[in-house]
Amino acid sequence: MPTGGVLTRMTIVMSNYGSGTAFSIDVDNREYWITAKHLLNGAKHPPYGTITSKSASLSVLDPRAESARWLPVKFSVLDVGKDIDVVVLAASTPLLQNPVPSPKAEFGSVMLGSDCEFLGFPSATGGAWKARFGEQTYWMPYVKHCFVSAVPAASNVVILDGVNNPGFSGGPVVYHTGPDQQIVAVISGMVTEPAEVISSLAKKPTPPAPHKAKVDENSGFIIAYSIDPAIEAIKKNPVGPLRHGGSPH
Secondary structure: OOOHHHHOOEEEEEEOOEEEEEEEEEEOOEEEEEEOOHHHHOOOOOOOOOOOOOEEEEEEEOOOOOOOOEEEEEEEEEEOOOOOOOEEEEOOOOOOOOOOOOOEEOOOOOOOOOEEEEEEOOHHHOOOEEEEEOOEEEEEOEEEEEEEEEOOOOOOEEEEEOOOOOOOOOOEEEEOOHHHOEEEEEEEEEEEEEEEOOOOOOOOOOOOOOOOOEEEEEEEEEEEEEOHHHHHHHHHOOOOOEOOOOOOO
16 A cells, blocks of 8 residues: 555656656655656657756646646756666755655565555546645545566566556556555556457458457556666766755765
8 A cells, every 4th residue: 555655746747748657755865756768758669768868847747736736847867777768857946845755765575476556647537636634635646556477587677467557657666565665666658469359330240351450458567667777876866956954864
């Protein structure tokens, strides 16, 4: 079950290539935002290449605004590695004031077949929904269940068993709950597979045509990328803004 340290640190992010999900973590008392690289460079599928620009101007949904309010934000950009569909963003000042502490962010010893959740803002529902925590309301993500299906060797890819939707790209994959909760990966996209188109008007079965129409449908497999390269990039380039009254440690 995702905790407040995840749920209240998420937003919708919009670029020239569409919208997706971003989430915030604090590392050494500095704020960073994580999302999918393809939202910044427009890549439709692997390989995802690199981000050459050191900055990006994006629109983000203000997580705490009473009504939908979009903030134009210029971020510094950290590319975490070639063809890894993850990017780290850092604003000039923190976007969240006095947030709930973020959980540990590392892939760690995630077990094959383990239960996990992934969070995001599905396009089909219009994105976010409102919830109240104490005196504060937040624009909230949707939570979906998944299993760790495969962790290929010598790769940053994680294969999940679950039903993904457009809009979840860049969202976090979380493991465990409570004080043991950790963010382990970042959603990249869904795997599709071809399915034959069957007319609902057909009155009786007909032999298959040699080139029958096909459409891509959701296979139930999700591609995600380990959070570890993002943390390594942050440690090498601590460009995130410091929290008020804090110091790096």
